[in-house]
Amino acid sequence: MKLTYMIGEPGIGKSTLMAALTANYIRTPLPNAPFAVDLLTDMEGNLHAAELGKQRQTYSGTDALSFNVMPKICDWINQPTEYINNLLGEGDRLTSAKFFRTAIESPHVTTLNVVHLTAPPHIAPQRRQQRGSNQNETWLKGRTTKINNLQPYITHQLDATKPFAQQLTTLKEIAL
Secondary structure, three states, X not given: OEEEEEXXXXXXXXXXXXXXHHOOOEEEXXXXXXXXXXXXXXXXXXXXXXXXXXXXXXXXXXXXXXXXXXXXXXXXXXXXXXXXXXXXXXXXXXXXXXXXXXXXXXXXXXXXXXXXXXXXXXXXXXXXXXXXXXOOHHHHHHHHHHHHHOHHHOOEEEEOOOOHHHHHHHHHHHHO
């Protein structure tokens, strides 16, 4: 299974980009999963990927999962899921060395793509302001430190200032 996980500071566009990547698929919750994960199929019922977390307006992706989800997801990644070839995720909740190490060490994850969505320092604050975010500045600085500490796991950089269609094409090439 190929796991593609997108990281980046809050407001950079992770959820928007992931929503566009998965927009043309039919979402079906994975039965009996210990957390939210959707199977993504086409109109003919062919499975293309599974996505961790939930799609919703605010704090989508894995940020929609509970704070105690990490052990459940790490256990699940280590279970055989031979019918899921592509696993997608984005958000702060699983952006951690523990999650990435678990994926690397799992016999069921053949490829780990950690995509860092980046932009000049003024872009994400502008986007957060546009959406009316009131996230604490100290917490936001912590997210930047967290991502900087994960540099060894990052496999791809994706520029959030490039045209959206170009970002989406690049993400499709990486993830699917």
